[in-house]
Amino acid sequence: MKREDLLALLSDMSLEEKIMQLVQVPGQTYEESAAVTGLADMEKAEKSKYLAGSVLGLHGADKIIAIQKDYMQKHPHHIPLLFMLDVIHGHDTVFPCPLAQGATFDPEISRKAAEVQAKEASADGVQVTFSPMADLVRDARWGRVVESTGEDPYLNGLMAAAMVKGYQGDSIADKDHVAACVKHFAAYGAAEAGRDYNNCELSEHTLRDQYLHGYRRPISEGARLVMTSFNPLNGIPSSGNKWLMRDILRKEMGFNGVLISDWGAIGEMVDWGFAEDLKDAAKLAMDAGVDIDMCADSYSDYLDSLIKEGNVKEELLDEAVLRVLELKNDLGLFEDPYHGASAERYKEVSFSPESRELALDAVRKSLVLLENRNNALPLNSKSIALIGPYVDEKNTQSSWAITCDADKNVTLRTAFEEAFKETDTKIKYSAGCTLLDNDSDLGFTTYHSDTFDEDNDRLLAEALEIANSADTVVLCLGESAFQSGESTSKTRITLPEVQLRLFNEICAKGKKLITLIFTGRPLELNEIADKSDAVLICWRPGTESGHGICDVVTGKVSPQGKLPMSFPWYVGQEPLYYNRFNTGRPKPVEGDTIFTTRYLDCPNEARYPFGYGLTYSDFEISEVVLDKEKLTKSNPDDKITATVKVSNVGDKCATQTVQLYIRDMVGSTVRPIKELKGFKKITLKPGESAEISFAITDDMLKFWTAANIYDSEPGKFSVFVGFDSATENSQEFELLD
Ligand code: NOJ
DSSP states (O other): OOHHHHHHHHHHSOHHHHHHHTEEEETHHHHSOOOOOSHHHHHHHHHHHHHOSEEESOOOHHHHHHHHHHHHHHSTTOOOOEEEEOOSSBSSSBOOOHHHHHHHTOHHHHHHHHHHHHHHHHHTTOOEEOOOBOOOOOOTTSGGGGGSOOSOHHHHHHHHHHHHHHHHOSOTTSTTOOEEEEEEETTGGGOGGGOTTOOBOOOHHHIIIIISHHHHHHHHTTOSEEEEOSSEETTEEGGGOHIIIIIIIIIITOOOSEEEOOTTHHHHHHHTTSSSSHHHHHHHHHHHTOOBEESOOHHHHHHHHHHHTTSSOHHHHHHHHHHHHHHHHHTTTTTOTTTTOOHHHHHHHTTOHHHHHHHHHHHHHHOEEEEEGGGOOSOOOSEEEEESTTSSOOOOSOTTOTTSOGGGSOOHHHHHHHHHTTSSOEEEEEOOSOSSOTTEEOSSOEEOOTTHHHHHHHHHHHHHHHHHTOSEEEEEEEOOGGGSSTTOOOSOOSOOHHHHHHHHHHHTTTOEEEEEEEOSSOOOOHHHHHHOSEEEEOOSOOTTHHHHHHHHHTTSSOOOOOOSSOBOSSGGGOSOOSSOOOOSSOOOSSSOOTTSSOOSSSOSSOSBOTTOOBOSSOEEEOOOEESOSEEETTOTTOOEEEEEEEEEOSSSOEEEEEEEEEEESSOSSOOOSOEEEEEEEEEEOTTOEEEEEEEEOGGGGOEEOTTSSEEOOSEEEEEEEESSTTOOOEEEEEEEO
16 A cells, blocks of 8 residues: 555544554454453443454464454454564474574574564464564573573674564565564663563663663664563653653664554553553553553553543554554555465475474574583483483473474484484483472462372482483483563572482482583573583573484584573572673782672672583684774774684584674773674684684774763773683774774
């Protein structure tokens, strides 16, 4: 439809029709006959059903086609309904969770995975996905870190932008693509004490300098929607934060797409004590420029009177409605209201061998090897005991893979059976214990077993028996899918007690011990890391879990993942992130540490820092060589080239991720001790070397200055190039005016 036709349509719509374009209803509206108690309720239910502009949570081509047909017939202007869903790391084929994708340091993988998700979801009737989540996360207690790509603003921005590219393609009208929604604007990841839905206090400087970066890139990439966050930011809930939404998001970041609230977030402004009632909340959200109310009933119930009383201008409503209509139009819904949804096409495109191959590649690249004493990995053993609750566990995805059938995920047992079928290696399998402690709170339910103790005693005895006859134990442990994700904050980030008991009993056998950890967040792993010969972080890997992990463990490919979040020694260090400040009393590496910044009982640094991850080979890196020592700010083409020589001095072919960090030595505001500014992957055979160069430009030196502008400041800088964020391999240069 042409723009003038859209405008004509808008001017022909009744006030009620316009308001309802801004209302998003839950899927049940179309799936269940609403329980109505009287005529008024019946009218309301019908109004929601046939006038609401969008719905969330539905999928299934035939179902969506039927709903759309019925809806459009009844809608006064036959405007199509918009179907939205959380397609986070898979629709049918499940890719590793976003945190694992961060560990790949490979935005191209995320782009391709998003492309597959879009194709599958779109054929299944979905037109908008609530992804990517670009929130910066620094606190492992917060369960939603599983949905982020980690603690670094630069990496987050790259990954989220790649996802947007994959979801949206060149045109969202294309039936293989969907519109993307960047969330949760803003700073949802800064929830105090890692407790979900909690308050966020950030200076404007920290907000701009650290937290907004992740959203900026995917928005510039053209993401069509943005979602507000639940949290207040410095006292103002996001869904009513005019400054954040109008000045920062729209004016500064140039976002002109649809702004949708998170579920019920407009209504929650009443609970926060920011809005008097739902009507007041509706007004605040409209003023802030929130276009769609997700399931709070605030716009549907109160916009009409707010407009009639003159408290919300109709122009404001028209602006918002036009944005929603434009999105529908750009998706091509006025021409094809099903956006190519078809049960046949869904069958054809979903869970394809190519998608599974990509998922496999993503799993292999996301696994992070934390320890590998005496080259315990790759496996080199003729008798293996594969033990642990994850041996047969199919749910290796996250709790957000809502449409994906965990039964299709390849287990470790299946993959190991396939891999060792025609070999003389003997493998035995045992669960060893339950996945959860008894009476574990999983949010929506509590795990309870009346026979918990007997079952675990029996499982342990079986496991110890097979461990006895093996020379290597591969222990498969981890959190359950429901211990990370929304509303899963924890104050103890350890494995369940029952798994630790199994671990210690197995350790006592003195066998070579390889520990695999499935997790959606950084964990405290001290005992496991100290006592295992090798530790591999597997995250929530999805469909190709078993195959991808087996390929790495058996040495078919070398691990190459790098931590996207710091793993602490103890939870008491959280929030923990590498790009911290030096403080006025940095702790010296050697000598007296009294009255310096430190803990009495724990190092300041992470146990495993951001960017860390071993391979099966050994790499060396030369000193950093700069082609010159001064960069001129006034010359936009000026650059310094930083070069290192990287050599594979081990005996396996492996891929290393070479990381570039910069420190601004003196700034008008205090600057982090290091910030990631670039990275390159290099695959080298044993004995091979390569030169890796990075161009350093003025742009990379910019930050939010004391003058509240994004700029660089002349002075000294350090440039670090290494294999993780703890590298001290550095040189200095100077930025001149
Ligand atoms: C609430 C979550 O915070 C958000 O991430 C999600 O997209 C919506 N619910 C819709 O399911």
